[in-house]
Amino acid sequence: MQKFDVIIIGAGAAGLFCAAQAGQKGLRVLLLDNGKKAGRKILMSGGGRCNFTNLHAQPGAYLSANPHFCKSALARYTQWDFIDLVNRYQIPWHEKTLGQLFCDDSAQQIVDLLLSECATGQVTLRLRSEISAVAKTAGGFELTLNGGQVCAPQLVVACGGLSMPGLGASPFGYRLAEQFGLNVLPTRAALVPFTLHKPLLEQLQTLSGVSLPSRLTAEDGTVFNEALLFTHRGLSGPAILQLSSYWQPGEHISIDLCPQLSLDELIDSERLTQRNLSLKNCLAKALPRRLVEVLQQLEIVPDVSLKQLNSKQQAALTETLHQWRIQPNGTEGYRTAEVTLGGVDTRGLSSKTMEAISVPGLYFIGEVVDVTGWLGGYNFQWAWSSAWACAQAL
Ligand code: FAD
Incomplete structure (x- = not known):
């Protein structure tokens, strides 16, 4: 059994960013994904140029059964913070329209940024990981994978929504939430x-x-x-x-x-x-x-x-x-939808840390949560902000 401080499921936008932040705090982080590449949606996003945030990101641009939930995370890690990070990597970008910021060249640059941040944090990234069971133990969480068992006192679920099954989308995050007694609100294809x-x-x-x-x-x-x-x-x-x-x-x-x-x-x-x-x-x-x-x-x-x-x-x-x-x-439908409305009910989560109120050590971030942004970089901003808020608490 390999032991880590944190296991994160899903190497998409939220999972990669959270892993990097947690790793850079000195935590031993395992980042799992069932795909053969990290950040597949990022690579496809914005017509290959990734609309990575929006100058006007603010809570009013998000749909949720609880519209207040996203406020804290969005205020603590803002679009300006992510723009600073992009600038530090000298990735050229431009505003296309309506505050939407795109890479001048390629979405690959955002994935490379995230992977480089993960490398700085010495994150262990395991692709092609099939998780067959997740169990709660006295010490935290034990996961059974193809290729062994891993455990950690903290588990972050960042496996996204149902949109674009071709890019690895699965209901895994919702099923896990239900397994631990959390409510999952009905889902629906959006930005479609x-x-x-x-x-x-x-x-x-x-x-x-x-x-x-x-x-x-x-x-x-x-x-x-x-x-x-x-x-x-x-x-x-x-x-x-x-x-x-x-x-x-x-x-x-x-x-x-x-x-x-x-x-x-x-x-x-x-x-x-x-x-x-x-x-x-x-x-x-x-x-x-x-x-x-x-x-x-x-x-x-x-x-x-x-x-x-x-x-x-x-x-x-x-x-x-x-x-x-x-x-x-x-x-x-989900085949072409950019996002999924609904998901893990925010009433069961802390808006400050994204931790499940009834299951200490279990966190949900990104699209799996019932927070959905408008078109135009708002959804990635939610991924960065919720991941950052979670990483501070790990
Ligand atoms: P994801 O990025 O979807 O990552 C989830 C990860 O979990 C995936 O890598 C998946 O392989 C993995 N996973 C799923 N199930 C399992 C499992 N059982 N075991 C292990 N791993 C699993 N938003 C914007 O803001 N700007 C854009 O330009 C933009 N363009 C988009 C273009 C397209 C074509 C699509 C589909 C979406 C776009 N979006 C855009 C929305 C944005 O991509 C998502 O909101 C964002 O990726 C959500 O991040 P996430 O990390 O929560 O989930």
């Missing part, structure tokens, strides 16, 4: 594209690849102003991914296809100078032409000139284009 019902899907499929600025509103009133993308399966793009976290099956979403400009005003002003202009050509000044053509096929845009468009038609048209109500069929 919407699929559409048949007739509408077929009508919109020719728009696959078309993107435009939009303003999306969920039934609970949550609003996002970001790009919308039509795909061959339905709707995607940052605005849709964001809204998916606030959407429940059966609900409608409202899409403003032209949030930057009043289409009423555009039509009125164009009519003053070009009465014979077709409505289609007028709208194409503000919207992608392919979209206008499809909306005409759907009879949302009448095939008339501006002088023929009567006020009733104009009111109905502009209302639809600024508040297009669509009922998604569903989401693409």
Whole structure:
């Protein structure tokens, strides 16, 4: 039986960062992962450039049954702390949009940073580790692995959520929480594209690849102003991914296809100078032409000139284009979701240390916990902040 001070399950963002911090405190740390590479999601993130944090990270950007839970960790290890670390490694980065910080070159640099921090902390990293049993003993926790048994007085669960099973996602963390009597809140795919019902899907499929600025509103009133993308399966793009976290099956979403400009005003002003202009050509000044053509096929845009468009038609048209109500069929699910909503109930954890209140020595960090961020670097920031808070307590 090999003994350690801490065993961490999951060498993703949270596990790697926590292991490094704990190791650098002088603790003997074992970091386990069932994959053959550490930080697989980091490598895939941000289109290969890793959106590693957000300048505007703050508790309001996180969903949780207890919205206060994330406050302490986010305040104690902030986006500025992680930016300092990235700067110390001289990794060039840039702000893309809305405070989202990306590596200029490659997400591999963030993984290398984390591995180098782990090496400084003399962390033992064991990949391809299959954990078949976890038992509580008087001295802490005993784990049965392929290749022997290991034990430690402290166990950190950092095995993430269910999104992207192809990248190693598993329900292991939730099952472990349940094994130790913790409550696990229902999970749901989030930051995920919407699929559409048949007739509408077929009508919109020719728009696959078309993107435009939009303003999306969920039934609970949550609003996002970001790009919308039509795909061959339905709707995607940052605005849709964001809204998916606030959407429940059966609900409608409202899409403003032209949030930057009043289409009423555009039509009125164009009519003053070009009465014979077709409505289609007028709208194409503000919207992608392919979209206008499809909306005409759907009879949302009448095939008339501006002088023929009567006020009733104009009111109905502009209302639809600024508040297009669509009922998604569903989401693409965990296969393509960036994160998982729900998870280990924060009511059973200390917000200061991430330790299970009823099981001293057992900690949960990162995505396995019921804290889910918006799109844009917020989820990695939660991984860094929760990992740091936990490491201080180990
Ligand atoms: P993970 O990073 O998922 O790590 C969990 C680890 O546990 C994995 O390595 C897994 O192999 C391991 N594991 C699972 N089960 C077991 C088991 N039974 N035994 C041993 N090990 C196990 N967020 C952002 O903030 N910015 C982005 O740019 C961004 N882009 C993303 C792109 C994609 C394609 C995806 C899928 C997600 C993206 N996210 C992004 C979300 C972000 O990746 C996650 O929120 C973050 O990785 C969560 O960190 P974690 O350490 O909790 O879990």
